Amino acid sequence: xxxxxxxxxxxxxxxxxxxxxxxxxxxxxxxxxxxxxxxxxxxxxxxxxxxxxxxxxxxxxxxxxxxxxxxxxxxxxxxxxxxxxxxxxxxxxxxxxxxxxxxxxxxxxxxxxxxxxxxxxxxxxxxxxxxxxxxxxxxxxxxxxxxxxxxxxxxxxxxxxxxxxxxxxxxxxxxxxxxxxxxxxxxxxxxxxxxxxxxxxxxxxxxxxxxxxxxxxxxxxxxxxxxxxxxxxxxxxxxxxxxxxxxxxxxxxxxxxxxxxxxxxxxxxxxxxxxxxxxxxxxxxxxxxxxxxxxxxxxxxxxxxxxxxxxxxxxxxxxxxxxxxxxxxxxxxxxxxxxxxxxxxxxxxxxxxxxxxxxxxxxxxxxxxxxxxxxxxxxxxxxxxxxxxxxxxxxxxxxxxxxxxxxxxxxxxxxxxxxxxx
Amino acid sequence: xxxxxxxxxxxxxxxxxxxxxxxxxxxxxxxxxxxxxxxxxxxxxxxxxxxxxxxxxxxxxxxxxxxxxxxxxxxxxxxxxxxxxxxxxxxxxxxxxxxxxxxxxxxxxxxxxxxxxxxxxxxxxxxxxxxxxxxxxxxxxxxxxxxxxxxxxxxxxxxxxxxxxxxxxxxxxxxxxxxxxxxxxxxxxxxxxxxxxxxxxxxxxxxxxxxxxxxxxxxxxxxxxxxxxxxxxxxxxxxxxxxxxxxxxxxxxxxxxxxxxxxxxxxxxxxxxxxxxxxxxxxxxxxxxxxxxxxxxxxxxxxxxxxxxxxxxxxxxxxxxxxxxxxxxxxxxxxxxxxxxxxxxxxxxxxxxxxxxxxxxxxxxxxxxxxxxxxxxxxxxxxxxxxxxxxxxxxxxxxxxxxxxxxxxxxxxxxxxxxxxx
Numbered sequence: 001x002x003x004x005x006x007x008x009x010x011x012x013x014x015x016x017x018x019x020x021x022x023x024x025x026x027x028x029x030x031x032x033x034x035x036x037x038x039x040x041x042x043x044x045x046x047x048x049x050x051x052x053x054x055x056x057x058x059x060x061x062x063x064x065x066x067x068x069x070x071x072x073x074x075x076x077x078x079x080x081x082x083x084x085x086x087x088x089x090x091x092x093x094x095x096x097x098x099x100x101x102x103x104x105x106x107x108x109x110x111x112x113x114x115x116x117x118x119x120x121x122x123x124x125x126x127x128x129x130x131x132x133x134x135x136x137x138x139x140x141x142x143x144x145x146x147x148x149x150x151x152x153x154x155x156x157x158x159x160x161x162x163x164x165x166x167x168x169x170x171x172x173x174x175x176x177x178x179x180x181x182x183x184x185x186x187x188x189x190x191x192x193x194x195x196x197x198x199x200x201x202x203x204x205x206x207x208x209x210x211x212x213x214x215x216x217x218x219x220x221x222x223x224x225x226x227x228x229x230x231x232x233x234x235x236x237x238x239x240x241x242x243x244x245x246x247x248x249x250x251x252x253x254x255x256x257x258x259x260x261x262x263x264x265x266x267x268x269x270x271x272x273x274x275x276x277x278x279x280x281x282x283x284x285x286x287x288x289x290x291x292x293x294x295x296x297x298x299x300x301x302x303x304x305x306x307x308x309x310x311x312x313x314x315x316x317x318x319x320x321x322x323x324x325x326x327x328x329x330x331x332x333x334x335x336x337x338x339x340x341x342x343x344x345x346x347x348x349x350x351x352x353x354x355x356x357x358x359x360x361x362x363x364x365x366x367x368x369x370x371x372x373x374x375x376x377x378x379x380x381x382x383x384x385x386x387x388x389x390x391x392x393x394x395x396x397x398x399x400x401x402x403x404x405x406x407x408x409x410x411x412x413x414x415x416x417x418x419x420x421x422x
Numbered sequence: 423x424x425x426x427x428x429x430x431x432x433x434x435x436x437x438x439x440x441x442x443x444x445x446x447x448x449x450x451x452x453x454x455x456x457x458x459x460x461x462x463x464x465x466x467x468x469x470x471x472x473x474x475x476x477x478x479x480x481x482x483x484x485x486x487x488x489x490x491x492x493x494x495x496x497x498x499x500x501x502x503x504x505x506x507x508x509x510x511x512x513x514x515x516x517x518x519x520x521x522x523x524x525x526x527x528x529x530x531x532x533x534x535x536x537x538x539x540x541x542x543x544x545x546x547x548x549x550x551x552x553x554x555x556x557x558x559x560x561x562x563x564x565x566x567x568x569x570x571x572x573x574x575x576x577x578x579x580x581x582x583x584x585x586x587x588x589x590x591x592x593x594x595x596x597x598x599x600x601x602x603x604x605x606x607x608x609x610x611x612x613x614x615x616x617x618x619x620x621x622x623x624x625x626x627x628x629x630x631x632x633x634x635x636x637x638x639x640x641x642x643x644x645x646x647x648x649x650x651x652x653x654x655x656x657x658x659x660x661x662x663x664x665x666x667x668x669x670x671x672x673x674x675x676x677x678x679x680x681x682x683x684x685x686x687x688x689x690x691x692x693x694x695x696x697x698x699x700x701x702x703x704x705x706x707x708x709x710x711x712x713x714x715x716x717x718x719x720x721x722x723x724x725x726x727x728x729x730x731x732x733x734x735x736x737x738x739x740x741x742x743x744x745x746x747x748x749x750x751x752x753x754x755x756x757x758x759x760x761x762x763x764x765x766x767x768x769x770x771x772x773x774x775x776x777x778x779x780x781x782x783x784x785x786x787x788x789x790x791x792x793x794x795x796x797x798x799x800x801x802x803x804x805x806x807x808x809x810x811x812x813x814x815x816x817x818x819x820x821x822x823x824x825x826x827x828x829x830x831x832x833x834x835x836x837x838x839x840x841x842x843x844x
Contacts, residue, residue, distance in 0.1 A: 023761065027785050100784070106806060112795050114805050119787065121817050200641065204817050219622065223642050225818050246840040253842035339445065361835055362522070363449050365541065373534050373838025382843070383536050383834060384528060395543050395626050395831040396647050397819040409817040412805065413783055416795025418668040420675035421804070 007187065011195040014183050015123070015150055015202040021180035022123040022148025028177070030097040033144055036175035037093035041086040043171040044136065044164070048082045054163035055132065062156055074131045075157055085136040085164075088387075092140040095386040098404045099146045102413070112416040118408040120146030122204035125196050127152045127218060129210040132160040138207075139168055139182045141389050145407035148181045150203065152196060154210075155188035162186050197222040209390055227402070230393035231317045232262035232345030234375045237334040237360070239351035240273035246372060247350040248282050253374040254348065256289045260319045262391060263346040263368075263378040267314060267324040269334045275302050275327045283325070291321045298327035314341040331356055338364055345393060346375035367393060367400035429609065433617035436605050437545070437572055437624040443602035444545040444570025450599070452519040455566055458597035459515035463508040465593040466558065466586070470504045476585035477554065484578055496553045497579055507558045507586075510809075514562040517808040520826045521568045524835070534838040540830040542568030544626035547618050549574045549640060551632040554582040560629075561590055561604045563811050567829035570603045572625065574618060576632075577610035584608050619644040631812055649824070652815035653739045654684035654767030656797045659756040659782070661773035662695035668794060669772040670704050675796040676770065678711045682741045684813060685768040685790075685800040689736060689746040691756045697724050697749045705747065713743045720749035736763040753778055760786055767815060768797035789815060789822035 044051065055077040062072050098118050105115030124147045128134045135151055142149035153161040165184040172182055185192050197206065200223045208218040209229050219226050236254050238247045254265035270278055279302045283293055294309040309324045314337070316324075328334050331349075338347055348370035349360040357371045368378040378400065380388025385403030392398045398406035466473065477499040484494050520540050527537030546569045550556045557573055564571035575583040587606040594604055607614050619628065622645045630640040631651050641648050658676050660669045676687035692700055701724045705715055716731040731746045736759070738746075750756050753771075760769055770792035771782040779793045790800040800822065802810025807825030814820045820828035 023787075026787065108804070108806055112799070220645050225647055225816065227818070243840075249840060249842055257843050357837075361837075365445075365448065366833060368834035368836060370836045371838060373836050373841040374843050376843035377534070377836065377838075377841060378834070379843075382530070384530055394647065396649070399831050400834045409821050411788060412790035412800070412822045414790060414792045414795050414799065415779075415783075416793060416799075418665075418671060419795040419799060420671055421679050421796055421798035421801075 007189055007191045008195055010187060011185060011192050012199060012202075014180075014185060015196070015199045017180040018148045018150045018183040019123045019202040021178040021183075022120070024178040025143075025148055025181050026099075026120045026122075026146050028146070030099075032176045033097065033146070034093045036143065036172045036177045037089045037140055039171035039175050040136070040140070040168045041089040041093075043167040044082055044086045044089070047163070047167050048079055051082055051160065051163050051167070052077050052079070055160040057159040058157050065156070067156065071130060071156075075160070077132055077160060081133065085133050088133070088137055089140045092144050092387055095144065095404060097144065098408050103410070110419050112414055112419045115413050116410045117413050118405070119411050121407060121409045123148040123150060123202055124407070125150045125152065125203045125206045125224065127193060127196070127206065127208045127210070127214065129154040129214060130157055132157050132164060134209065135161045135164045135184075136168065138389055139165075141387060141404060141407060143172070143177070143182065145404045147407060148183070150183050150185065150196070152185045152193055158186060158188050193218075194221060197224060200224045207389065225397075227392050227394045227397060229390035231343055232264070233266050233315060233317050233341060233343040234263055234346040235267050235269055235334075235338050235342060236265050236348045236350065236375060237269040237331070237338070238271060238274065238278060239331060239349060239353060239356055240271035241353035241356060242271075242274065242350040243352055244274060244278050247278065248285070250348065250350055250372070250374045251282055252285060252289070254376055255286060255291060255323050256321070257374075257376055259321050261376070262317070263375050264319070265323070265375055266316065266318055267326060267341070269337060270299070270325065270327050271331070271334075272298065272327050272329055275299070279303050279325070279327070286323060289321070291323050293323055293325055295325040296327060299325045302327070317343070331360065335360065335364060342366065343393070345391070346370070346378040348373065348375050367391065429611055429613045430617055432609060433607060433614050434621060434624075436607060437618070437621045439602040440570045440572045440605040441545045441624040443600040443605075444542070446600040447565075447570055447603050448521075448542045448544075448568050450568070452521075454598045455519065455568070456515045458565065458594045458599045459511045459562055461593035461597050462558070462562070462590050463511040463515075465589040466504055466508045466511070469585070469589050470501055473504055473582065473585050473589070474499050474501070477582040479581040480579050487578070489578065493552060493578070497582070499554055499582060503555065507555050510555070510559055511562045514566050514809055517566065517826060519566065520830050525832070532841050534836055534841045537835050538832045539835050540827070541833050543829060543831045545570040545572060545624055546829070547572045547574065547625045547628045547646065549615060549618070549628065549630045549632070549636065551576040551636065552579055554579050554586060556631065557583045557586045557606075558590065560811055561587075563809060563826060563829060565594070565599070565604065567826045569829060570605070572605045572607065572618070574607045574615055580608060580610050615640075616643060619646060622646045629811065647819075649814050649816045649819060651812035653765055654686070655688050655737060655739050655763060655765040656685055656768040657689050657691055657756075657760050657764060658687050658770045658772065658797060659691040659753070659760070660693060660696065660700060661753060661771060661775060661778055662693035663775035663778060664693075664696065664772040665774055666696060666700050669700065670707070672770065672772055672794070672796045673704055674707060674711070676798055677708060677713060677745050678743070679796075679798055681743050683798070684739070685797050686741070687745070687797055688738065688740055689748060689759075689763070691759060692721070692747065692749050693753070693756075694720065694749050694751055697721070701725050701747070701749070708745060711743070713745050715745055715747055717747040718749060721747045724749070739765070753782065757782065757786060764788065765815070767813070768792070768800040770795065770797050789813065
């Protein structure tokens, strides 16, 4: 109970301080924010050796705990990765400041002008796992958009994250950023996360970044609005009117270019009219690239030497070199399959038919719907948002890649000359 | 336990059906939606006598329960109010359909075009109290924006709401709206609300409309995103550079025109340089209109015959003819007072000074910030949004008046010709 009260107080005090700092930050000039970002970048490079030494402590603990090779790789800092973090901060400094943008103003019949101005959301809580670069990336995006941030990284990266936050805070203070605007929960106790999720008087938004378990825990326990960055079960539908050479390139890219990401293809849907022409070539190429293929009966009738797809497979995010293939009778069947098994993340059609392209684009429900392009392009940089804090799978506020603009709220601004309510 | 399981199943089945209907509704034409709204309006007028008879049952129960006169007034239906509900539906039919609007498209260096299209949010749960017209209003706004809706009205209005929903459903079915798209939890057990709040697999957004207790209960228990319509502690600051005649009209309007609303003024802040000129006239006029005045020491030094304002008063939403008055030394002090005691709802400055207007507008944090206009104008109709489902006090997704556009989500749409991720 004593320890619990300490955690409660510790988290609440951090959040209270961060909230006060976020109020000041909301009205700080772009010049000061950019100068802070550049000083932070320089600080990370200057302290590279210290960061790598602190990271070493996390790596030793990770090896003792027997974490997987992939986890340890994501956790590792080296001079190149520190440099990449610093460059990331410089890129954010170069982006336009979203705060203060007035999207549109209009005049009302009573003569007053009404508009909407972008303002910071306030204090954002980020809950994430392993990769220490997330600490610098998200801090930079929140700072640039005028938001305070309270970071809660994975316990396995606590030394690395602590060292990074120290550098960021020192550089921020030098540039005139209020103390506490970038704040970090350095107590690895999981109870801290539960406390954060209840502090709706201080924290305005929670963004969880991580595995399904983390995201479910956060959604179920938070009294603060949550924007989830959840899984992707993505499809490419190859229409009977597709340019099959293009379809092959898109499908291969969507599966193989980086299979561990949420916008990689998990299931390829192929119209039966082109199955015999299309399937042998693409499946052969996939197999050569090490992809395991799981097909429906119709697909196996064309390419026998593949595994059977089970009902569960259609709903699975493999994040790996495994692909489901289903041969279907019509675009309607493809859209029904996507509605039943997709996760509304990234969906694509390959077709040269105008009507099919238009209907698929309009009727399929996902954060991004592609005609004749790879699902892998569902990304803030690729869409031109400049940088992204992740890909939202929540339907409100921001859906799909979230850039700086998506980290803002708005306020109505009204200019009158004596208007009253009649 | 048996009854509990029944409620669990009952609510889950309603929500599941409504979700399925909302998926169909997302792609229904504007023509069908408008035709449904007009048929609903005609239906309400035709069934006016039935609605009033059903409402009578609620009124009898309300009197037996000893509800306040104000509550009973809000609950009452009469031919004029039924007509007003029907007219409300016709107004929504006349508004432009937000679904399918593409806000902007841009071309990326790789040649693909990227844009954002408005799509429905999905299934929206509305939890509200007493007034039966909310049933028709919110159903119409959700339908027009392509969303399914699951309504949970107050138990005191259950007969009225049930009768209204029956009319709406019948008219909707005639027009071709999928069954269940407008659905109503007619079991008055409060456990139904708790069940709704956990159905995040079906419901995409919860909008609570009602008192502080309801809103707190919903925010604390919902696993679904919530957009709150919370209280307003609103201020008008009369600057030393104000046009005092204009200031008097604005302050009087902000307090007296309809004191029970969330955008009415609760505290008037007056610069000390104009206190002697301004306070006696405005306080005299307020008193004549029946307003009780509670002032700080400086205010009492100018107008002695008023009550003392306590610390608690500065934080209170009276919703009544009571006004706090504080005389302050500078605009900074006014902004500090607003930051400390305001609820970020509606804030106004009256001034002829360009610099002060600009600074107040920029630095004050609220859903709407007014220069030389009454806080009472913070409203969807007044701002030109056409109709409103309420005034959001949540900082994400929609802040301030929420119209049809704020009831939509977006999806990225991408037109390519073979683009892949490099």
